Amino acid sequence: MRRAKVKKENPPVRLLGTMFLLVLGLVVVYVVLALGIFALVQQLVHLDKANYTLLWPILILTISAILGVLLAVFIFRGYLAPLSRLMQATQSVASGDYSVRVEMRGARGEVAEYIRSFNKMAEELSGVALLRMDFVNTFSHEFKTPLISIRGFAKLLQNDDLTPEQRQTYTNTVVQQSERLAAMSTHILELAQYENTEIVSGKTLYSLDEQLRRCVRQQERDWLQKGLTVEGDLDQVDYYGNEELVEHIWSNLLSNAIRFTPAGGQITVVLRQSEGEITVSVSDTGIGMDEETQRHIFEKFYRAAPYPDSRGNGLGLSIVRRVVALCGGRVAVFSRPGKGSTFTVTLPAAGE
CATH class of the missing domain: 3.30.565.10 (Histidine kinase-like ATPase, C-terminal domain)
Structure with missing residues (x-):
């Protein structure tokens, strides 16, 4: 029996492409804004000439500035801010805090998908952590019970005043509890092996x-x-x-x-x-x-x-x-x- 190979995911190409287009759009807006400023300076230099007007340069500057601000806000609220929250949550999970969840506020597109996947992963990890804690606690209790019984009856067997019947009873109890421990160990190893198996071979x-x-x-x-x-x-x-x-x-x-x-x-x-x-x-x-x-x-x-x-x-x-x-x-x-x-x-x- 062997584990199934985990398929490696490709890099987040879609997110990189989206971010590239947004940044490219922002660059274009600010280039237009710079050209508008240059045109405005040219108009101011030649303001004494009758055929020059400030209306179009000012209009271009205003539209470029508004578009630049809107695009910057869109990038920050839709991508940068959610990614920042996602990074902080990832650091919390890395430190062992599986209760953290990332808010979907403002997230869109691929970033929203990543946040949903992260929240699902954190939820699964939280459940696994609880199961592991419960397993360890139960495991410790189940092992402790026969060990205490073996120790108690082993001490009684050290008593020289025991009758043959008592000695036989105590010995049988020690043997029984030892067999229980051995069976439990075998079953735990088997269960661990099967739970880590995805593909059955040797058919x-x-x-x-x-x-x-x-x-x-x-x-x-x-x-x-x-x-x-x-x-x-x-x-x-x-x-x-x-x-x-x-x-x-x-x-x-x-x-x-x-x-x-x-x-x-x-x-x-x-x-x-x-x-x-x-x-x-x-x-x-x-x-x-x-x-x-x-x-x-x-x-x-x-x-x-x-x-x-x-x-x-x-x-x-x-x-x-x-x-x-x-x-x-x-x-x-x-x-x-x-x-x-x-x-x-x-x-x-x-x-x-």
């Missing part, structure tokens, strides 16, 4: 139904321990994509279904291919979700309450959404509290 044509069966078998131990039943209704489908990347979708969806389905429940995987698209749905008879949870379920570190255990980290579905987007597909969820959930992934059935 091959492979059996999607066989991939789903393999993912179910890989988690067989987990669903058998809970006494769950896993059923599949899979069409024979060949899919052209990055096999390793797509497998993260099914692994995370199945893991979630196993985690949120009580003992004795059922998980159903359905694969269908229609004209132009492939649909995979993973359904469970678990605890379900309310509408508020469904609105946030794909956000980073979001974990619905009540959460069945401490193994999750709220990143699995974020990875699912990003990978599905990279594949050009979409993911949706339908759920009701106490009635289970169904996650549906739709992928384009593109040929090789």
